Amino acid sequence: MNVEAPIRAPRGIKDILPPDAARFETVLKEAEAILALGGFQKVLLPMFESTSLFARSIGGATDIVEKEMYTFLDKGGDQYSLRPEGTASLLRAAIEHRLVDPSRVIRLAYSGPMFRHERPQAGRLRQFTQIGAEVLGPLTPSDDVDLLSLLHRMAIDFALPSWSLLLNSLGCPLCRPAYRESLVSFLLAHSGSLCETCHRRTAQNPLRVLDCKVPSCQETLERAPRITEHLCPKSRDHFEEVKRGLDALDIPYVLSHRLVRGLDYYTETTFEFVSDALGAQSTWAAGGRYDGLTAELGGPDVPGIGFAAGIERLWLLREKAGTLPAPERHPVRILVFSMDAKGNGAALDLVRKLRKEGIPASGHFSGGKIKSAFRQAERDGALFLAILGEDELRQETVQIKNLTTGEQKAWPLNDAKTIADRIRTEGTSSIPLSTRQET
Ligand code: ATP
Ligand code: MG
Numbered sequence: 001m002n003v004e005a006p007i008r009a010p011r012g013i014k015d016i017l018p019p020d021a022a023r024f025e026t027v028l029k030e031a032e033a034i035l036a037l038g039g040f041q042k043v044l045l046p047m048f049e050s051t052s053l054f055a056r057s058i059g060g061a062t063d064i065v066e067k068e069m070y071t072f073l074d075k076g077g078d079q080y081s082l083r084p085e086g087t088a089s090l091l092r093a094a095i096e097h098r099l100v101d102p103s104r105v106i107r108l109a110y111s112g113p114m115f116r117h118e119r120p121q122a123g124r125l126r127q128f129t130q131i132g133a134e135v136l137g138p139l140t141p142s143d144d145v146d147l148l149s150l151l152h153r154m155a156i157d158f159a160l161p162s163w164s165l166l167l168n169s170l171g172c173p174l175c176r177p178a179y180r181e182s183l184v185s186f187l188l189a190h191s192g193s194l195c196e197t198c199h200r201r202t203a204q205n206p207l208r209v210l211d212c213k214v215p216s217c218q219e220t221l222e223r224a225p226r227i228t229e230h231l232c233p234k235s236r237d238h239f240e241e242v243k244r245g246l247d248a249l250d251i252p253y254v255l256s257h258r259l260v261r262g263l264d265y266y267t268e269t270t271f272e273f274v275s276d277a278l279g280a281q282s283t284w285a286a287g288g289r290y291d292g293l294t295a296e297l298g299g300p301d302v303p304g305i306g307f308a309a310g311i312e313r314l315w316l317l318r319e320k321a322g323t324l325p326a327p328e329r330h331p332v333r334i335l336v337f338s339m340d341a342k343g344n345g346a347a348l349d350l351v352r353k354l355r356k357e358g359i360p361a362s363g364h365f366s367g368g369k370i371k372s373a374f375r376q377a378e379r380d381g382a383l384f385l386a387i388l389g390e391d392e393l394r395q396e397t398v399q400i401k402n403l404t405t406g407e408q409k410a411w412p413l414n415d416a417k418t419i420a421d422r423i424r425t426e427g428t429s430s431i432p433l434s435t436r437q438e439t
Helices: 020-037 051-058 063-068 087-096 141-157 176-189 196-204 206-211 215-221 233-248 311-321 341-356 370-380 390-395 416-429
Strands: 048-050 071-073 079-082 106-115 127-136 163-169 267-275 283-289 304-310 334-338 361-364 384-388 397-402 408-412
Touching: 020 106, 020 127, 020 141, 020 311, 048 051, 048 087, 051 063, 051 079, 051 087, 087 106, 087 127, 087 304, 127 141, 127 311, 141 163, 141 233, 141 267, 141 283, 141 304, 163 233, 176 196, 176 206, 196 206, 206 215, 233 267, 267 304, 283 311, 304 311, 334 341, 334 370, 341 361, 341 384, 341 390, 341 416, 361 370, 370 384, 384 390, 384 416, 390 397, 397 416, 408 416
Parallel strands: 334 361, 334 384
Antiparallel strands: 048 079, 071 079, 106 127, 127 304, 163 267, 267 283, 283 304, 384 397, 397 408
16 A cells, blocks of 8 residues: 655644634734724735735835745736735725725724745744734824834733834935935945845845844944934934834833834834744834835825734743633533434434534534543533433433533433523533643
8 A cells, every 4th residue: 555644734834723723813812902992993805916016015125025925826827926914915905995095094904824935933934923003194203103002002911021112213215315325335344244145235225234133244233324313304303203202101112223124115113022032033013104105006195104913923922921811622511422323313403402502512423332422521621421322212311411510410302401501500610620621
């Protein structure tokens, strides 16, 4: 016989199994609830878009577009990419459906899987989940402060360990060219102490050099000209107002002049929320202003600001903080056991009726020995076991055992409603050991 090796998940992909899946969803739902508090409305976006959308928004000379996208030709010969992030899609949709309005501010949120062909490591997956939010319209620096304040709320509510907010300004198209020039002069003058990637980026996308993680490069780059010292008056005022707003709300931040982000569309305020508890991949949320992007994508020329947070990283931090509710197994509340094939019909009928009454129920059909039913119930975390043997079928009854107290009693088989009521009252007052011991 030709036995083939089992197929495994692609590299960098994480299966989230029970009971983790429920915990993951709690993290996502609670983050979404905070965005709803901030007045954001949810948009459901497609998972792939025309490749050109990402090239145009994120930028052709970024890591994401250059080497991280999952790009394919469909059967019609059109080129698409799995979305590596959400902002481009959200803006595309908002523009396409005319939601962007220069006279009013809109707040939209999204969540879901993103795809990037990166080197998998702790905290870095090839499919990961982001929750994100975008504010579009006639914005003021106070809108920047308000978005940061909402993320601050998230950090507090989730009791995230040792987090901080890193803040920078990337200026605007008026002040950036001059800064870029003085940065390039510095980089060329110091090219001897910079790595290969820095050399390549100096030519293609010099601001990205500041982001280099090589320690010797970082040492050199500490002395590079700082963008916040080259801002035009308008950008300087903007940044000052954001900082004043944060100070007034007592939101702590750390000025981080090398924070440039990996996407080309950012302007003015840029930020990252990091935590020491995450190890090397320390950022759990990041974003900033992107004032030219809606116009770049063919929409009205309105400012925008947004962020994206990584749900897997938030999950990890919340596990560390211990702020996630105990793992819930959604236990099958009752397992209906038919000892042999003759009882299967009655078991199927009882299971169906109990579910109609809102009681989670499953069947253990033609189950043989009673011991196997107990084992199955234990594994399911069931609170009750219903037993249908030959005697019960003859008497049209069912034995119902409370697995916590051990108490057992016969009930009329046709009275699912009373059985359901009893399960409800008894079931809420007792939690079986098998679920309590679950880690
Ligand atoms: P990094 O510097 O970590 O590569 P980035 O600049 O590529 O981050 P963004 O595109 O701003 O990150 O994504 C926002 C957030 O999404 C990150 O802060 C992180 O929490 C999460 N994230 C990004 N890429 C990954 C990934 N490959 N795996 C898990 N989470 C990720
Ligand atoms: Mg990245």
